[in-house]
Amino acid sequence: MKKIIIDTDPGIDDAMAILLAHASNEIDLVGITTTFGNTSIENSTRNALYLKDKFALQATVAQGVDVPLVLPASPPATAIHGNNGLGNINIPSEQTSQVINQLAHDYIINTVKAHPHEITLIAIGRLTNLALALSKAPEIASLVKEVIIMGGAFGFNGHSGNLTPFAEANVYGDPHAADIVVSANWPVTMVGLDVTQQSIMSTAYINDLKSKSSKYGAFIYDISEFYAKFYHADLGLDGFYVHDASAIIYAIAPELFTTRKGNIRVVTEGVAEGQTLFKESDRVFPIDEWSDRPKQKICTNVECDKLLNLYYNTMI
DSSP states (O other): OEEEEEEEOOOHHHHHHHHHHHHOTTEEEEEEEEOSSSSOHHHHHHHHHHHHHHTTOOOEEEEOOSSOSSSOOOOOOHHHHOTTSSTTOOOOSSOSSOOOSSOHHHHHHHHHHHSTTTEEEEEOSOSHHHHHHHHHOGGGGGTOSEEEEEOOOOSGGGOOOSSSSSOOHHHHTSHHHHHHHHHSSSOEEEEOHHHHTTOEEOHHHHHHHHHHOTTTHHHHHHHHHHHHHHHHHHHOOSSEEOOHHHHHHHHHOGGGEEEEEEEEEEOOSSTTTTOEEEEOOOOOOSSOSSTTSOOEEEEEEEOHHHHHHHHHHHHO
16 A cells, blocks of 8 residues: 555545545555645645544644745635635534644654655645755655655646646645755656546536445535536536546556656746746757756646546445
């Protein structure tokens, strides 16, 4: 089983990803570190604890910071995830479980050092916690097994951005952190909009999951109703894209994805702020702030039907 820490801002699709990791026989969900983005840090942490209590997760929960490294925080995505982050379902104000007395980046550092070459970090929110962990303890880069990021967009399959024409929301939310994380000397795979927007969980799919999954189906149906309404109003979709769960599925079944390897950088200012840029060529250009960075992987295609079947079969 892969030992993973999910860095997350739950978030409807985050919750669906966390539950997939919990349900999978391939994954040992060691920890959940919270960040801001889809909702406030207070809401995202409460939501993580709520999921821990409701579904008996064994994962440790550690709360992260509530602001990007450099830029001011953008407002929560309430139009997509609701005021409480989980589609405005009823959530108890008090949770039985509590966060540990460590900030998220310290928990990441300590856990990676305690389990060298065993921990996969799966980041499905802003990358601030990972950047802070690297800044405080750069030696963890050589101790992490793998870093999987739901973020970015490189123009494959016609997908180039969802918050701006060229920027994906998680990267845009803290572009300086994202640039640090993708430039670090650890193995990164970016599962971006190029593939996450290829897979759609339709209304029929969610209805079927509700009827077949006694443990998770009704909850997923309830939280995703708000999410699906946004996608229908905004894009005319019958259903919604499979963003965060795609990163978990990459950890479980990477063979479902086509990848390319090259240098990645993130634009940190100007009209293209948050854009992810991929250099596949080995040529060193006269001005080249890519070539001294490690080569990382990006996902460029996915077997959508197999991805949806894997999620469905894991959850039932």
